[in-house]
Amino acid sequence: xxxxxxxxxxxxxxxxxxxxxxxxxxxxxxxxxxxxxxxxxxxxxxxxxxxxxxxxxxxxxxxxxxxxxxxxxxxxxxxxxxxxxxxxxxxxxxxxxxxxxxxxxxxxxxxxxxxxxxxxxxxxxxxxxxxxxxxxxxxxxxxxxxxxxxxxxxxxxxxxxxxxxxxxxxxxxxxxxxxxxxxxxxxxxxxxxxxxxxxxxxxxxxxxxxxxxxxxxxxxxxxxxxxxxxxxxxxxxxxxxxxxxxxxxxxxxxxxxxxxxxxxxxxxxxxxxxxxxxxxxxxxxxxxxxxxxxxxxxxxxxxxxxxxxxxxxxxxxxxxxxxxxxxxxxxxxxxx
Amino acid sequence: xxxxxxxxxxxxxxxxxxxxxxxxxxxxxxxxxxxxxxxxxxxxxxxxxxxxxxxxxxxxxxxxxxxxxxxxxxxxxxxxxxxxxxxxxxxxxxxxxxxxxxxxxxxxxxxxxxxxxxxxxxxxxxxxxxxxxxxxxxxxxxxxxxxxxxxxxxxxxxxxxxxxxxxxxxxxxxxxxxxxxxxxxxxxxxxxxxxxxxxxxxxxxxxxxxxxxxxxxxxxxxxxxxxxxxxxxxxxxxxxxxxxxxxxxxxxxxxxxxxxxxxxxxxxxxxxxxxxxxxxxxxx
Numbered sequence: 001x002x003x004x005x006x007x008x009x010x011x012x013x014x015x016x017x018x019x020x021x022x023x024x025x026x027x028x029x030x031x032x033x034x035x036x037x038x039x040x041x042x043x044x045x046x047x048x049x050x051x052x053x054x055x056x057x058x059x060x061x062x063x064x065x066x067x068x069x070x071x072x073x074x075x076x077x078x079x080x081x082x083x084x085x086x087x088x089x090x091x092x093x094x095x096x097x098x099x100x101x102x103x104x105x106x107x108x109x110x111x112x113x114x115x116x117x118x119x120x121x122x123x124x125x126x127x128x129x130x131x132x133x134x135x136x137x138x139x140x141x142x143x144x145x146x147x148x149x150x151x152x153x154x155x156x157x158x159x160x161x162x163x164x165x166x167x168x169x170x171x172x173x174x175x176x177x178x179x180x181x182x183x184x185x186x187x188x189x190x191x192x193x194x195x196x197x198x199x200x201x202x203x204x205x206x207x208x209x210x211x212x213x214x215x216x217x218x219x220x221x222x223x224x225x226x227x228x229x230x231x232x233x234x235x236x237x238x239x240x241x242x243x244x245x246x247x248x249x250x251x252x253x254x255x256x257x258x259x260x261x262x263x264x265x266x267x268x269x270x271x272x273x274x275x276x277x278x279x280x281x282x283x284x285x286x287x288x289x290x291x292x293x294x295x296x297x298x299x300x301x302x303x304x305x306x307x308x309x310x311x312x313x314x315x316x317x318x319x320x321x322x323x324x325x326x327x328x329x330x331x332x333x334x335x336x
Numbered sequence: 337x338x339x340x341x342x343x344x345x346x347x348x349x350x351x352x353x354x355x356x357x358x359x360x361x362x363x364x365x366x367x368x369x370x371x372x373x374x375x376x377x378x379x380x381x382x383x384x385x386x387x388x389x390x391x392x393x394x395x396x397x398x399x400x401x402x403x404x405x406x407x408x409x410x411x412x413x414x415x416x417x418x419x420x421x422x423x424x425x426x427x428x429x430x431x432x433x434x435x436x437x438x439x440x441x442x443x444x445x446x447x448x449x450x451x452x453x454x455x456x457x458x459x460x461x462x463x464x465x466x467x468x469x470x471x472x473x474x475x476x477x478x479x480x481x482x483x484x485x486x487x488x489x490x491x492x493x494x495x496x497x498x499x500x501x502x503x504x505x506x507x508x509x510x511x512x513x514x515x516x517x518x519x520x521x522x523x524x525x526x527x528x529x530x531x532x533x534x535x536x537x538x539x540x541x542x543x544x545x546x547x548x549x550x551x552x553x554x555x556x557x558x559x560x561x562x563x564x565x566x567x568x569x570x571x572x573x574x575x576x577x578x579x580x581x582x583x584x585x586x587x588x589x590x591x592x593x594x595x596x597x598x599x600x601x602x603x604x605x606x607x608x609x610x611x612x613x614x615x616x617x618x619x620x
Contacts, residue, residue, distance in 0.1 A: 075620075078451075079454075080620040081620070082619060095458060099357035099457070099458065099459040100357045100457055100458070101457065101458050107455045109455070113447060113448025114447060114452070115447050115449050117374060117375065118373065122369075122372030123372075125368050125372075126366070129361055130361055130463075131456055132355045132357075132361050
């Protein structure tokens with residue numbers, strides 16, 4: 001059965017164009033489907049019966065410590081490496097079955113994997129030509145990622161951040177519905193990071209499937225809607241960022257209020273656990289089990305004044321650390 | 337902003353309407369890759385001048401020595417083809433063509449570009465075929481120019497003593513064809529080895545060793561070792577540029593003309609076919 005979406009001429013517009021049929025997140029069919037995927041190298045298992053799905057219209061973060069098997073998984077999804085077992089499909093078919101790939105999936109695997117002797121323009125022109133993509137598209141994507149000034153410069157002279165932008169431009173060449181980026185923010189300056197985050201969000205808002213790997217939780221906080229977390233090749237979590245932040249952490253939201261006792265009662269009744277912290281006179285409550293917006297709403301409904309409502313950003317990082325603590329592959333000071 | 341109606345709510349952005357996969361596009365892409373490297377035109381220009389120059393030098397040296405040769409040595413044509421296609425130039429041509437063929441494949445593996453290439457074109461065999469096509473086209477064109485120029489230049493020099501070789505002679509055409517096709521054959525062998533080995537230095541050394549060092553290791557004194565030697569591109573080329581037929585019974589075995597042409601076709605063919613088989617099976 002052909003489950004690929006119907007070809008649509010409107011999708012040929014530049015990537016700024018709104019993809020027309022953005023479905024409500026979470027209720028649409030998954031685009032990337034990984035099922036019992038396994039990769040062994042000799043006695044070492046890099047990816048171990050991994051199953052997850054990635055849906056369109058969202059940014060999905062792919063997290064795990066170094067050596068967790070993220071890149072190996074991406075390679076198998078892209079048909080570069082053959083799995084030892086299991087399957088990986090994109091839009092219902094193994095990616096490798098496409099004779100040409102750029103219109104189906106755009107991928108950035110390792111930005112340094114380019115030939116330093118070519119100009120950005122020549123590099124992209126060759127790739128575009130191989131897929132029958134018109135040459136003007138090369139200029140478009142280079143402008144899109146902010147490399148218009150560096151078109152004729154040799155890639156060898158690019159900084160890592162510029163190479164990342166070139167890699168993103170490569171992924172955009174075919175205006176694909178699915179985008180996969182492996183550690184795309186590495187080496188970018190703060191401006192670049194901000195740009196990349198907004199850009200990934202925009203690609204998802206256009207209805208595309210955006211799958212983004214990182215070993216840093218902090219990169220995902222403001223970018224991803226959902227997370228797939230792996231450690232030592234195994235799935236640890238696949239859920240929304242909010243759910244992930246709420247798990248495994250004792251300090252989720254800090255609330256400052258002059259009516260601490262009343263608020264504690266309200267929040268406890270709503271299912272949260274509340275612990276007082278701070279000093280007398282400046283009392284604060286550490287709330288777990290409820291997100292900040294819910295706490296704010298409850299306080300409002302009960303006419304309780306708040307003077308601080310902070311989601312502890314460390315909690316996401318902390319959840320990640322706690323979850324992956326047992327599965328960190330390379331740990332300093334712990335010979336294995 | 338474009339307003340769109342009557343779009344099925346599949347939820348996934350649809351891929352752009354895809355034109356059919358065309359092999360000429362891959363060929364053009366590989367050609368862009370080759371010509372966009374600054375080293376390519378330089379390497380090709382230097383090699384061309386060097387090989388043609390070596391033929392001119394060989395002819396000039398025989399031209400100057402002609403009065404001192406014995407009556408036997410002064411016979412027309414004796415060294416005319418050897419001067420047109422001197423080993424100094426043509427073994428260098430083998431080395432350069434083989435190495436560039438190898439680098440065409442290996443540079444993608446050593447830089448990691450092969451992954452980007454393979455995501456863009458999951459049909460890996462087609463990429464290898466496109467690379468082979470570009471190499472064969474470029475080197476056949478260049479090889480023809482080089483062989484024609486070295487023949488013309490050397491024979492013009494030797495004309496001074498009326499010892500040049502007529503182009504209309506069947507042996508001249510055979511030598512010309514063999515010399516023109518030497519470079520593409522070596523380039524394709526290099527490409528095949530590059531895909532098989534994938535490591536830069538190892539590939540270039542193996543290519544040079546296979547094309548240039550291996551044949552002299554086997555003597556033509558005994559049947560078995562002569563058979564191996566004659567199955568090499570270098571020996572085949574040497575036989576095809578001879579304007580005389582070796583006399584049987586001199587204690588040495590000589591390759592046949594037919595066998596030499598078979599060798600010429602077999603090496604690049606086997607190398608590319610092996611590459612096609614391996615590239616489909618291995619992880620990138």
